[in-house]
Structure formats: C-alpha cells, structure tokens
Amino acid sequence: MSESNETEGGVGNPQNVLVDTDPRSESVPVGHDDALSLPYTTLPDFNAVVGDLPKMDLATSEATKEWLIAISEATQCLIRGNVYTEAARREDSKWSQFIMDEAGKISAGKPKISPSQPGGSITGESALFKLSSILGTGGIVQVPLWHTGIWVSLKAPSESALLELDRRMAREKVDLGRDTYGMIFSNSSVYIKQFLINFVLGHVYNSTLKDFDTESLRTLISVNDYPTLLWGILCTIYPKGYPLAQPCIANIGTCNHVSKAHVSISKLLWTDASRISDTQSKHMFNRFRKVTVQDLEAYQASLKTTYVNIKITDELYLDIRVPTLDEYIKSGMQWVNDISNMIESSFKESLKGAERNTYMTNQGKVTALRQYAHWILRIKLGEDGGEGVIDDRGTIDNMCSQLSAVPEIMDAIIEQVGIAIENSALSIVAIPNYECPSCHGEQVTGEGDALHRRLIPLEVEQIFFALTKQRLIRTLQHAEL
Numbered sequence: 001m002s003e004s005n006e007t008e009g010g011v012g013n014p015q016n017v018l019v020d021t022d023p024r025s026e027s028v029p030v031g032h033d034d035a036l037s038l039p040y041t042t043l044p045d046f047n048a049v050v051g052d053l054p055k056m057d058l059a060t061s062e063a064t065k066e067w068l069i070a071i072s073e074a075t076q077c078l079i080r081g082n083v084y085t086e087a088a089r090r091e092d093s094k095w096s097q098f099i100m101d102e103a104g105k106i107s108a109g110k111p112k113i114s115p116s117q118p119g120g121s122i123t124g125e126s127a128l129f130k131l132s133s134i135l136g137t138g139g140i141v142q143v144p145l146w147h148t149g150i151w152v153s154l155k156a157p158s159e160s161a162l163l164e165l166d167r168r169m170a171r172e173k174v175d176l177g178r179d180t181y182g183m184i185f186s187n188s189s190v191y192i193k194q195f196l197i198n199f200v201l202g203h204v205y206n207s208t209l210k211d212f213d214t215e216s217l218r219t220l221i222s223v224n225d226y227p228t229l230l231w232g233i234l235c236t237i238y239p240k241g242y243p244l245a246q247p248c249i250a251n252i253g254t255c256n257h258v259s260k261a262h263v264s265i266s267k268l269l270w271t272d273a274s275r276i277s278d279t280q281s282k283h284m285f286n287r288f289r290k291v292t293v294q295d296l297e298a299y300q301a302s303l304k305t306t307y308v309n310i311k312i313t314d315e316l317y318l319d320i321r322v323p324t325l326d327e328y329i330k331s332g333m334q335w336v337n338d339i340s341n342m343i344e345s346s347f348k349e350s351l352k353g354a355e356r357n358t359y360m361t362n363q364g365k366v367t368a369l370r371q372y373a374h375w376i377l378r379i380k381l382g383e384d385g386g387e388g389v390i391d392d393r394g395t396i397d398n399m400c401s402q403l404s405a406v407p408e409i410m411d412a413i414i415e416q417v418g419i420a421i422e423n424s425a426l427s428i429v430a431i432p433n434y435e436c437p438s439c440h441g442e443q444v445t446g447e448g449d450a451l452h453r454r455l456i457p458l459e460v461e462q463i464f465f466a467l468t469k470q471r472l473i474r475t476l477q478h479a480e481l
C-alpha cells in the first residue's frame with residue numbers, strides 16, 4: 001500500500017469516525033469464560049512497538065502469561081497485509097455505524113418476523129427463528145451489502161452445520177499460502193475461502209435480489225462484501241455479543257493490562273458515508289423492495305469501481321475491476337489446478353505428501369501474481385492498448401504467471417491492486433481504539449474526542465475461526481451421550 005501518509009508509528013491522516021454506539025461495554029454480564037482477543041492497535045502501530053517486547057520480563061507472572069496469550073491471539077485478528085488501513089483514513093471519509101438517508105437510518109438489523117395478527121400463529125422455519133431469537137441462541141440478521149447493492153437476511157447456522165464446516169476444512173486444508181500471507185483477497189487460501197463463501201451463502205434466508213439463488217448471489221456479490229457476509233453470520237450466532245479481552249501495548253515493559261469487556265459484534269461494521277451518494281442510499285433504503293440484475297448493474301456502475309489505463313510501464317497498462325465472489329473463487333481454483341496439473345505432467349511418479357506440498361508452495365511463489373489475477377480486467381500492451389488488448393481469462397492468467405518473474409512489474413501491479421482495494425472499500429469490519437484503563441496509554445494520539453476515534457480493521461475470518469472453535473469445544477464438553 002502507499003506509504004505516503006506514514007509517520008512514526010504508522011499514524012497518518014486523522015480519521016473521521018463517528019462512534020454512535022461503542023461496541024465495547026464493561027457492564028454486560030456474559031455466560032462463559034471464553035473470550036475473544038482483539039487488537040488494541042493497527043498492524044503498523046503494533047510493528048512499531050513490538051521491538052520493545054524483549055524489555056519485558058517474560059514468563060514470570062500469571063498476568064504476563066495472560067497478556068502474552070492475549071497478544072498472540074489478538075495479533076491473529078489484525079488484518080493481513082494491512083488492508084483497509086488506508087481506506088480508514090481516506091481524505092474526507094466519514095466512517096459510521098449507519099448511513100443517514102433523508103428518510104432515516106440505514107444499518108444492519110433484525111427483519112421482523114411476527115404473526116399477521118397479535119397472538120396469531122407462526123409456523124415452520126419462522127417459528128424456529130423466533131424461538132432462537134428469544135432464547136438468544138441466534139436468529140436472523142439482515143445485512144446491507146453496500147458494494148453489491150442488495151440486502152441479505154442470514155440465518156444462524158446450527159451446531160451441526162458448524163461442526164461439518166470445521167471437519168471439511170480440516171480435511172481439505174491445502175496450505176498453499178500460509179507463508180505468503182498475502183492480502184485479504186489473494187487466492188492463497190482459496191479452499192478455505194470457498195468453504196466459507198458456500199457456507200455463508202447457504203445461510204441466506206432471503207435477499208432483496210429478485211428470484212435469487214446461491215448461484216446468482218455468488219456471481220453478483222462483490223468480493224468487497226465478503227467480510228460483511230462473514231460478519232453477518234457472526235451476528236446471527238452471537239446476537240448478544242461476546243466477552244472481549246484486549247491486551248494493552250501502549251507501554252510495553254511497564255503495562256501488561258488485559259482489558260476485559262464485552263463486544264457487540266453487530267456494532268463492528270463501519271460504512272464510509274462520504275462515498276455513498278443520495279441515489280445509492282435511496283437504492284438501499286428500502287430493504288424489502290426487490291431489485292433486478294439490471295438495477296444492480298446500474299448501482300454498481302455508479303460506484304465507479306473500474307480503474308482504467310493504469311500505467312505499469314510505458315508498454316504495459318491495466319484495467320482493474322472489483323471481482324465478484326465467483327470470479328475470485330474460479331481464479332483461485334484455476335491457479336491451484338494449473339500448479340497441480342504441472343506437477344502431474346512434470347513428474348513420472350506423482351509427488352505425494354510433504355514433497356508435493358513443498359513443490360506446490362514453491363510453484364505458488366514463482367507464479368505469485370496469480371493471487372491477484374481476478375482483479376485484472378484487461379491487460380493492454382502499448383499506450384492505450386495500441387499494441388494489443390488481452391481480455392481472455394486464460395491468457396490473463398498465463399501472463400500473470402510470466403510477469404511474476406519480473407519483480408519490479410509484479411510489485412507495481414500488486415501496489416495498484418492494493419490501491420484499488422483501498423479505494424473501492426465502502427464498508428469495513430473494525431473496532432475503535434480506546435484508552436487503556438490501567439496505564440491510560442493510548443497507542444495513537446487521536447483527536448482526543450470520543451467522536452473522533454480511530455478504527456482498527458479486523459480479520460473477520462480469523463474471528464470466525466476463533467469463535468467457532470471455542471463454541472465447538474464448549475458444546476462438545478457440555479454434551480453427554
């Protein structure tokens with residue numbers, strides 16, 4: 001990403017954040033001992049102070065141990081590749097938990113499930129949703145997909161569906177990209193993302209898209225809405241929030257406080273009001289009106305999320321677009337298949353186990369640009385494509401493999417895709433920074449005003465895994481057969 005606004009500790013433009021409801025609260029009772037560790041600061045700020053860690057007298061007290069565990073878990077939830085840090089401090093941005101239309105507030109919420117008359121009957125799935133929502137064990141949440149232009153109503157997954165997801169992911173884990181640690185939309189863990197996308201889409205109960213099915217959602221939903229979808233599923237599972245543990249890193253060496261609170265997951269989605277036009281908010285305001293594919297095309301065109309004629313060198317230009325979930329998954333699967341096929345054709349005896357994994361990882365590295373191929377709409381040779389325009393997927397993929405061998409070009413393309421990711425982000429999942437209650441240290445010196453706080457973008461996938469794991473362990477311990 002661009003480093004232009006970096007100063008010491010990664011503090012850049014002050015952010016314009018309106019915290020309507022603080023997701024953190026000290027006073028809500030919770031029913032169990034598990035906690036979600038979330039970061040106290042952003043990745044650049046964390047990296048700036050992590051060098052101070054040796055100053056600590058490690059592994060001495062229980063408090064230090066607890067702090068170290070919280071640090072390690074919280075660091076996992078820092079967003080990889082520092083994605084959205086630039087978006088969060090975009091000039092003139094206005095991040096808030098809702099969008100204000102002249103007709104009222106727009107934000108995620110529970111769709112109404114009620115009998116047609118008071119005391120009337122509700123049956124079938126509606127009755128089950130109502131029950132789980134009363135018990136607080138989950139329910140339905142209607143989520144705005146701002147990058148796509150639709151609402152989806154997600155229903156809470158059952159314990160057995162979560163168990164099944166866990167089992168499938170453990171079995172099919174293809175760890176191509178664990179150490180490349182690419183940005184959020186890189187293809188490095190395409191299998192995992194494919195499972196999660198199918199899982200979430202399988203829990204869409206309703207949508208404002210006319211005549212929708214899983215397939216049409218996959219081909220229409222913007223990849224930028226993937227974090228929102230996963231966050232939406234978490235909102236259905238934890239309608240009352242979750243215990244929170246945040247380790248202080250404001251004064252490493254003197255403070256090892258772990259702040260215990262409660263986090264309302266439903267308050268962690270932020271939308272940039274400065275990027276939502278009146279026409280776009282009108283399109284989204286009515287959350288029950290059915291929209292057609294044509295309506296969506298018009299809405300998405302108004303977001304201006306194609307970046308044309310991006311110069312990489314004098315002879316190489318790109319048109320960059322925001323891909324859909326389907327384009328993203330196909331591109332990633334194609335990459336993994338291509339590597340796999342190459343192994344089959346280059347070795348008489350097929351490689352197995354660890355040897356195969358190492359070879360795949362290495363092949364992944366030498367074709368690393370393929371991770372971003374789905375963001376490239378066209379490759380143009382010569383100024384304005386005068387020497388040829390490539391818009392065939394297979395050829396774009398092959399060219400990305402070839403260009404991976406030229407580090408300057410690969411870096412320049414990745415940088416431009418990164419800029420497109422930051423630029424096209426309209427909503428992000430993040431937690432505001434806060435002051436440590438023990439040392440009163442704040443990692444960044446913001447405006448000091450409660451209305452002007454800083455957002456720490458979160459890795460929603462990681463939060464999903466952490467919470468699911470704790471939930472499954474708890475459920476299995478509790479169940480006696």
Ligand SMILES: [Zn+2]
Pocket residue numbers: 248249250251255256257436437438439440441
């Ligand atoms: Zn502190």
